[in-house]
Amino acid sequence: MTVVTTGAMQLKPRAMGRLPRLLRTLLPGLSLALVLAAIAALNPRAISYFGFTLMLNLAVPIALATIAQMFVITGNDLDLSIGAFVGFVGCVTATYLRDAPLFGIILLFGCLAIYAAVGALIHLRNLPSIVVTLGMSFVWQGLSILLLPKPGGRAPDWLLAIMGHKPPLIPFPVLAALIVAAIAHFGLMRTSYGAILRGSGGNAIAISRAGWSLLKAKMALFALAGLFGVLSGLALIGITTSADANIGNGYTLLSIAGVILGGGEFVGGRISPIGAVIGALTLALAASPLLTFMHIPPDWQVAANGAILIVVLAARVLISRAGTER
Amino acid sequence: MTNAVRKLLAKPWIWSYGGAFLVWLAAIFFTRGYGAGGMITAALSLAVFTVVVGIAQMFVVTLGPGNVDLSLPANIGLASAVAMTVMSGDDDLVAIGILAALACGLAIGTINYLLIWALRIPPIIATLSASFIIQSIDISYGRGLQIKPPPGFADFTNIQIVGLPLLAILTALFTIGASIVLHRTVYGRSVLAIGQNMSAARLAGIKVGLARFATYALSGALGGLDGALLAGYFRGANVDIGNEYLLASIAVVVIGGTSVAGGKANVPGIWGASLFLVLLLTMLNTFGVSPGVRLLLTGLIIVGVITAAGGEKALD
Numbered sequence: 001m002t003v004v005t006t007g008a009m010q011l012k013p014r015a016m017g018r019l020p021r022l023l024r025t026l027l028p029g030l031s032l033a034l035v036l037a038a039i040a041a042l043n044p045r046a047i048s049y050f051g052f053t054l055m056l057n058l059a060v061p062i063a064l065a066t067i068a069q070m071f072v073i074t075g076n077d078l079d080l081s082i083g084a085f086v087g088f089v090g091c092v093t094a095t096y097l098r099d100a101p102l103f104g105i106i107l108l109f110g111c112l113a114i115y116a117a118v119g120a121l122i123h124l125r126n127l128p129s130i131v132v133t134l135g136m137s138f139v140w141q142g143l144s145i146l147l148l149p150k151p152g153g154r155a156p157d158w159l160l161a162i163m164g165h166k167p168p169l170i171p172f173p174v175l176a177a178l179i180v181a182a183i184a185h186f187g188l189m190r191t192s193y194g195a196i197l198r199g200s201g202g203n204a205i206a207i208s209r210a211g212w213s214l215l216k217a218k219m220a221l222f223a224l225a226g227l228f229g230v231l232s233g234l235a236l237i238g239i240t241t242s243a244d245a246n247i248g249n250g251y252t253l254l255s256i257a258g259v260i261l262g263g264g265e266f267v268g269g270r271i272s273p274i275g276a277v278i279g280a281l282t283l284a285l286a287a288s289p290l291l292t293f294m295h296i297p298p299d300w301q302v303a304a305n306g307a308i309l310i311v312v313l314a315a316r317v318l319i320s321r322a323g324t325e326r
Numbered sequence: 327m328t329n330a331v332r333k334l335l336a337k338p339w340i341w342s343y344g345g346a347f348l349v350w351l352a353a354i355f356f357t358r359g360y361g362a363g364g365m366i367t368a369a370l371s372l373a374v375f376t377v378v379v380g381i382a383q384m385f386v387v388t389l390g391p392g393n394v395d396l397s398l399p400a401n402i403g404l405a406s407a408v409a410m411t412v413m414s415g416d417d418d419l420v421a422i423g424i425l426a427a428l429a430c431g432l433a434i435g436t437i438n439y440l441l442i443w444a445l446r447i448p449p450i451i452a453t454l455s456a457s458f459i460i461q462s463i464d465i466s467y468g469r470g471l472q473i474k475p476p477p478g479f480a481d482f483t484n485i486q487i488v489g490l491p492l493l494a495i496l497t498a499l500f501t502i503g504a505s506i507v508l509h510r511t512v513y514g515r516s517v518l519a520i521g522q523n524m525s526a527a528r529l530a531g532i533k534v535g536l537a538r539f540a541t542y543a544l545s546g547a548l549g550g551l552d553g554a555l556l557a558g559y560f561r562g563a564n565v566d567i568g569n570e571y572l573l574a575s576i577a578v579v580v581i582g583g584t585s586v587a588g589g590k591a592n593v594p595g596i597w598g599a600s601l602f603l604v605l606l607l608t609m610l611n612t613f614g615v616s617p618g619v620r621l622l623l624t625g626l627i628i629v630g631v632i633t634a635a636g637g638e639k640a641l642d
Contacts (some may be wrong), residue, residue, distance in 0.1 A: 090397070132632060134576060134628075135628035136630040138625030142622030146618035150587055257455075297466070299465045299466040316445075
């Protein structure tokens with residue numbers, strides 16, 4: 001029951017001191033603060049309403065894709081198709097959703113059904129999620145190319161209006177990230193079915209003995225991943241205004257990195273929605289604006305993501321070690 | 327006789343060969359028998375590259391749940407660039423170039439295991455973070471690199487002996503070697519034991535850390551070798567040359583009958599599954615389908631085959 005009742009960020013209660021535990025919980029926030037501090041030091045003007053709107057623009061779809069990945073990781077699986085899926089949603093958004101909205105909406109709901117079906121397949125046949133979702137990534141990619149052989153299409157006007165929204169005081173991307181984090185946190189950490197979903201990753205046998213359907217839990221987790229994948233694709237096209245079959249390809253790895261950066265773990269249903277959003281923001285900031293301000297060529301963008309991941313994981317090990325040695 | 331057939335059908339790898347044969351039949355049925363032999367020769371040449379990384383991935387996957395090498399595509403890309411640079415088009419430097427690619431892969435494998443060991447993180451995350459960095463190094467180092475492979479090396483990757491590519495024959499020998507290593511050496515037995523139960527293996531006195539290290543190093547080195555061979559076969563290095571081998575390497579392991587839960591490997595299945603994948607693409611190409619349909623069908627067929635082959639039920 002510990003997994004269900006304690007927060008996702010906490011380690012096993014044994015031998016873990018209060019300070020290390022606190023440090024571990026704060027680690028995602030600290031890494032984000034560190035990246036922000038570096039940006040502020042390099043270019044103070046970037047820390048402004050306009051600067052944040054610009055720097056964090058692409059962070060919104062990344063954060064949504066990260067939350068999608070987090071749902072799948074909650075159930076001890078991994079979704080290697082989320083990037084291709086976001087790309088497919090993008091293609092649908094820039095074509096059907098504009099030209100034939102009703103059909104576009106039906107298509108997107110169909111995607112959710114396919115996601116739930118993939119979850120059911122993985123559970124019923126006890127298949128490795130890596131292989132199934134890797135196969136699905138080819139399916140989504142193929143569909144995208146069929147839909148949009150050449151980059152093009154155009155975002156629906158209402159979507160452009162939403163993504164171009166300029167709220168007072170708080171930059172839109174920050175506001176959007178806060179809302180996404182709050183909704184995911186409430187749904188997964190504060191509701192009883194959220195606890196069941198996390199429990200299905202933490203101790204599947206216990207959840208099943210308690211009378212809950214593991215099949216339904218897995219389908220729910222995958223459908224939620226599909227839902228946030230759809231939102232990510234919508235947000236992405238709202239920013240880029242047109243689509244391309246390969247537009248989401250980088251998101252698979254980014255989303256996994258974001259979940260892990262945010263304090264999530266691969267097994268045991270230990271995840272943190274707020275951490276995941278913070279992780280996504282950190283990656284989005286460090287990969288592009290920070291490197292630009294440091295005059296490092298964009299070739300090293302991907303490496304920056306890898307380096308951050310390694311540094312944060314190393315910090316986590318040091319903190320855990322300090323905790324157990326106490 | 328029926329007994330022998332039943333025994334053969336009970337082998338998990340027979341299905342992958344059956345699948346490959348069916349796909350080949352479908353393709354030559356479509357061309358009305360034209361190019362049936364050529365198709366096999368071409369499939370054998372291309373399958374070699376999948377087999378080499380497939381064997382690498384198989385050793386890693388056999389270590390148990392969560393063990394997978396996601397850095398193979400980036401590794402192949404970087405090693406192909408390293409090999410071409412070192413060879414610099416000179417036939418005398420081929421051996422040194424291949425050694426350099428092997429060393430490059432070996433270094434990547436070592437770093438992978440160091441990350442797993444030092445950060446105590448799942449191998450998926452370790453190899454993923456490593457591949458981020460390798461990819462950047464490759465982009466920065468290998469972009470615009472237009473060094474052709476030495477003519478001797480390029481020819482070597484294309485030599486055929488009575489319709490059989492030399493590379494395929496060598497890889498077949500290598501596969502037999504891998505099988506012997508897996509089933510007849512202390513190292514191979516250790517890998518299987520660790521995959522079945524890591525704690526039991528440790529209590530039995532197996533040097534778990536060393537065996538895991540050796541496996542990731544082996545996987546890295548094989549990825550490096552594959553990069554060099556691919557660069558020779560496709561006449562040059564390329565940042566994206568390894569991209570398709572992430573899906574391919576994992577898919578052939580699963581389709582070939584190796585248990586994803588670890589502890590049970592299947593070497594012959596790697597060949598069958600690789601031939602199946604390559605012939606599948608050949609078949610779709612002969613049908614003349616568009617790239618979109620080809621991707622779509624590849625994905626659906628892989629998911630379908632894995633569903634049919636089935637994950638075994640968890641024992642506990």
